[in-house]
Amino acid sequence: MGHELLQQPKWRIIDQSHLGPMFDAKQSFAMDDTLCTAVGQGASEAVVRTWVHHNTIVLGIQDTKLPHLSQGISFLQERGYHVIVRNSGGLAVVLDEGVLNISLIFPEAKKSIDINQGYEAMWELIKQMFSSYEATIEAREIVGSYCPGSYDLSIGGKKFAGISQRRIRGGVAVQIYVCVHGSGSARAELIRQFYEHSLQGEPTKFVYPRIVPETMASLSELLGEPLAISEVMLKLLQTLRSFGAELYPSSLAEEEWPLYELYLQRMIERNEKVL
Template sequence: MRLVRGRAATPAEDRAATATMLTRAGETGEEAFRAWTPHRQVAFGRRDTHADDYDLARRTARERGYAVVERSVGGRAVAYTGSTVAFAHAIPLDDPRRGLTERYEAGVDGVLVALSDLGVDADRGEPADSFCPGDHSVRLVGANGGGKVSGIAQRVQSDAALVAGCVLVNGREDLVDLLTPVYEALAVPFDPASVGTVEDAGGPGDPERACRALERAFIGTEDDPLVRMESVDALVSLAARDSDVA
């Protein structure tokens, strides 16, 4: 297992690094995991790009200081405020036709374990009219219950799969202030009350602590002799080299 840490210099390099994780998992048969805080950005899904007012949604994000990116997997728009945590787990496959549901379930389980580690009570599911609605989400329960705190997507290729998602750590008001007009422009129902964060539930509002909790949940410990540390810059360099070769 490779444990990747760090954030690349630009959103494009970050995406290239994660794509290289996936490619290499298929080539080498070795898993890789990373948890990090992406640059301030709004990642729009493929369906968003077909909305009548998609240009307005993009402009709304940029006017609020967010970069705009488009992703090939996942559902609707997701905002990364600079303290939102993303994670990606690259898994080699023998048969891409098998294991989809099991990988989703394992991804949700990993998030739940990490949130429990942070003192947050959560469960599977999501409230109505939440951001990036999907079947594989995690919501807060208990006294601070209801808000969606995590969503998970999956990309599958012939020899590897990438289970990826986000965890909202803090800054609920910033997320709501951005997502409300963006989803309005996309003509997608959105309830501001559907947003939850680790901090809302009494957990730590520190993204680095959330990253470490996700690492422990998905791979155990960095001290495991089977875990090899790697910087994101090394992946960026590999991605650039592969691009030059291609």
């Protein structure tokens, strides 16, 4: 049957997985905040939003306190990456055309959703999506990965996905990045070098992760077969349908656009201030 949070009567599907390189990650975080607010106010059904960004490094708030951040950012930009700071916790992650992001946005109207419930629902969804494979998908911290957390998703001890959450006025957004194809260790090596350039051996109060690239891989690498973003999208929709939900494609409603513009402006200002 799946996790109770996945038992929504209807899912509003917003697919932004094919918008291309001009789609900026700041827009994504503004979009989730908009939808989180709308769902929290009861103005929208629960939402599944899918999104892909090209050559983008998303930093967490803690990363902005690195002693030599500007050198780290310059290093990434020289390698063709766009750098933004998100409006939620966590640390640096890599987004590129081989990484599918999924946001599940729930209302908290009837009863509160504790933080582990949100993580468990996303873990359950990913397990169901790949249940036809013999691989066991675990949720535990993978030491040596980038942006480590207690709900890192892994197969055979190698992390392929990380989950975060954001809450706004009665709405809960559970966000996951899934490394579908490409080299997980190459992505990890990039972030390892970013921290090397940004720390330069200087001691800090906050302990930044010591990244071991071999602890990370893509699903294609772990399952031993090439997977495309479109295939994973299909698995996602089929799995949601198997829970008995009605799915309908959507975009922002007219009344949601002003809110989106407001949240986008906040993201732009945050990034201008920090970067």
